[in-house]
Amino acid sequence: EPEVTQTPSHQVTQMGQEVILRCVPISNHLYFYWYRQILGQKVEFLVSFYNNEISEKSEIFDDQFSVERPDGSNFTLKIRSTKLEDSAMYFCASSYGTGGSSGGYTFGSGTRLTVV
Amino acid sequence: EDQVTQSPEALRLQEGESSSLNCSYTVSGLRGLFWYRQDPGKGPEFLFTLYSAGEEKEKERLKATLTKKESFLHITAPKPEDSATYLCAVQTLTGGGNKLTFGTGTQLKVEL
Numbered sequence A: 001e002p003e004v005t006q007t008p009s010h011q012v013t014q015m016g017q018e019v020i021l022r023c024v025p026i027s028n029h030l031y032f033y034w035y036r037q038i039l040g041q042k043v044e045f046l047v048s049f050y051n052n053e054i055s056e057k058s059e060i061f062d063d064q065f066s067v068e069r070p071d072g073s074n075f076t077l078k079i080r081s082t083k084l085e086d087s088a089m090y091f092c093a094s095s096y097g098t099g100g101s102s103g104g105y106t107f108g109s110g111t112r113l114t115v116v
Numbered sequence B: 001e002d003q004v005t006q007s008p009e010a011l012r013l014q015e016g017e018s019s020s021l022n023c024s025y026t027v028s029g030l031r032g033l034f035w036y037r038q039d040p041g042k043g044p045e046f047l048f049t050l051y052s053a054g055e056e057k058e059k060e061r062l063k064a065t066l067t068k069k070e071s072f073l074h075i076t077a078p079k080p081e082d083s084a085t086y087l088c089a090v091q092t093l094t095g096g097g098n099k100l101t102f103g104t105g106t107q108l109k110v111e112l
Helices: none
Strands: A005-007 A010-013 A019-024 A031-037 A043-050 A053-057 A065-068 A075-079 A088-095 A111-115 B003-007 B010-014 B019-026 B030-038 B045-050 B056-059 B062-066 B070-075 B084-092 B106-111
Touching (some): A005 A088, A010 A019, A019 A031, A019 A088, A019 A111, A043 A075, B003 B084, B019 B030, B019 B084, B030 B062, B030 B070
Parallel strands (some): B010 B106
Antiparallel strands (some): A019 A075, A043 A053, A065 A075, A088 A111, B003 B019, B030 B045, B056 B062, B084 B106
16 A cells, blocks of 8 residues: 655754655655644644645744655655754655545654754 | 544543544534544554535444534444544635644543
């Protein structure tokens, strides 16, 4: 079964450092997303990406965050200057269409980001 | 603002003891309601999408239903392997990015 692959599974970084989280979405999917989950809290939407541009972003997704699809297979989330409160599990997701009719949104297993 | 509330927060069942999880929502216009299963340290795993009141979907021991205000996930004769956190999420007609708004989940534990 096709899956969304995220690397690394765990990253520890110092406050103020830049991090790049990487994702390989399902190959024929057209819509790409980043969500995050702070320990013990709900899964929160960060950004959606379609046709090489951001289609929607949340209030969390400020100027410190950026996304990129550098080639035909990768989708990345960059945090320019990490803060302690950025510590969370970050999930990449992809979908073929805009709703759930095509099997929903497929999530990766996540990258646990720890900012120290 | 879209809101999704799940109850109970945690549920402990004996194997074979059927029960229901609730997801109530307040949105400006519902496009779809999603159920996901999440195992510890893993990403959400898609279960169902419901689109309109009265719709039902089933998969093995799980059955999801939808009304205009809430959705239920019925678990019939659960097994220990059904233990997980069950997440409800809504997608609304507003916004251009198809985002999902999640509830906090129900943590289900099924014991022998």
